[in-house]
Amino acid sequence: MSTTIPVTGPPPYDVVVGHDVLASVPAALAGTQRVAVIFAPPLAALAERVAALLTAAGSEPTPVPVPDAESGKNAEVLARCWDALGAAGFTRSDAVVGVGGGAVTDLAGFVAATWLRGVRWAAVPTSLLGMVDAAVGGKTGINTAAGKNLVGAFHPPAVVAADLDVLRTLPPADLAAGLAEVVKCGFIADPTILKLIEADPAAAQQLDGEILPELVERAIRVKAKVVSTDLHEAGLREVLNYGHTLGHAVEQIEGYQRRHGEAVAIGLVYAAALARHAGRLDDATVERHRTVLQQLRLPTTYRADAWPQLRAAMNIDKKTRGATLRFVILDGLARPATLEGPSEELLAQAYSEVAV
Template identity: 55%
Template sequence: MSDTTVIPVHGTDGMRDYEVLVGRGILDAVADRLPPRAEKVLIVHAPPLAERAERLREQLSERYQVLLAEIPDAEGAKRVEVAAFCWQILGQTDFTRSDAIIGLGGGATTDLAGFVAATWLRGVAVVQIPTTVLGMVDAAVGGKTGINTAEGKNLVGAFWAPRAVVCDLELLEGLSRNEILAGYAEVVKAGFIAEPGILELVEADAQRATDPTTPEFRRAVELAIAMKARVVGEDFTEQGLREILNYGHTLGHAIEHAERYQWRHGAAIAIGMMFAAELSRLTRHLSDDAVDRHRRILDSLDLPTSYPAGRWPTLLASMRRDKKARGALMRFIVLDDIARPTVLQGPDESLLFSAYQEIAS
């Protein structure tokens, strides 16, 4: 644990304090982060992590009765039927409020595990072990949990803080390059809205910045996590500041819905950020250089920056239903400059269309 970075997340709005641990080979820390009175632990995991889940079960079995719940991979996990499957296991094994759930997997797995923890007996402890870049810097940190419906992404959910988040960078080393780059979209989002140092790391050497074995990668991840920790510590239930984390997400979520969740989240968010930058140029006078910087950085990460022109009506309809809308007014996070985010509420649809034309293919 000597090489472990501990990033505190301070509670507000009724959220408990907790810590995000970042390091290499640190899964031994998990047992000490579980509730002291826990007797049973349910490890929720996707099929590709079955072997890893079994090793974790063996590691914990001296102290706990450990059960495994294998759920579908990726966004297929975030369905009410999958949550019900987990509730069934908890009910049949007499899980109490003293027991705990572990989410082992990517963002979809930790979202689902957190939602199950938040809803079982009105709340049991959850420790998140994200195994993707997206999970480490975004989904597992902050206490937002949720599932999808036919009408949209994350429309059903709860705010429920974990007891801890354990980010073991060794878990990333078996991931494909495409998987790492897709998750890295959320890292550079943190750069655009608050931490320009991340952008500088990518611009200096995109290869090293995205290689999980390098100090540059760890630095970028830690900066992104620390940024999110600060924001959610001030605004756990998204009454104000936390909304800046939605940069690129209004259009990005609409793209995910249009693609029936077959796209990687980061790919959709990359296009969403490019759209938000163009919208910022039209409404907030964001400089041409700042918009071009978005495109250069996203291109250097092999992330998409355009979407078919003919899909605009479908995307617009989806954005109107988005959970970030207030009444009939759509809301977008835009930039006055790099690291200066603000809210744009109810923009004229002609402005949205004009911004979309700049990214349309």
């Protein structure tokens, strides 16, 4: 059983969510002669299943293993992928598939965006984070020493195949980390997400229950609606970065060794505190951030002595304009807004609510 969630582009494509949905990949890439299957070694068996489906559909798969997680999302690995495509003789009518978590699908999409100025690609996200965030929306890219996702391109996939059965391979900590992005969607657009989690936090993490699939679908619908109207992050799409300004800074100073969702959880609490100190958000909604994340056993605090490093890292956030720092905040539940140029005092006051 599966659900198809359309992203209306341009160009339009579908996110297929459910069980046994991998066949949607060769269907979306029909007519390709060669397909590079980019994957992390722990997912070799799944990559082989995707390759077998492509072979049965008449395509010739080329396996391209890459390092797992953020360690593989850099210029060196990108160049190795280009070399693999060049050695296999890839043309503009060929395609790329990314099989892995958000880092792998970000990389695969950027490989596709840059090879011959753009070839088709498909995402097979294998983490909850990848399903509800990274693989949906057409944002592709790599990390550099200067920061996370600063080099990339907007290049929508031909399809996203979110097979819920794959989540069975995830450690509980990775599943919980992915739920941070789901919680974000609850605060910016769909409060029912928050109610479902708060009613039974344990059920929200049960793969065989009814709650987790609903949470996944609801989060994908939030993102699909936003990116359908703003592919290039010119306006509305910035709301999806709620919690990410501080979150990305945490990831950077930890050398991208911390789970993205854990960093975002800390960033969500910070953004809520910032909105309260700016007189924009009520106390109850601010505290709700902390409690719902704690129910999922996600972090809500960070080291007090890290503030100077975090503050410096936030200067190169993608939402910054010139020397003006910009944050996505809330003016109320499901009422995202922007805070431009907050004072240093305000920034530090908000961090005091996160610092330990």
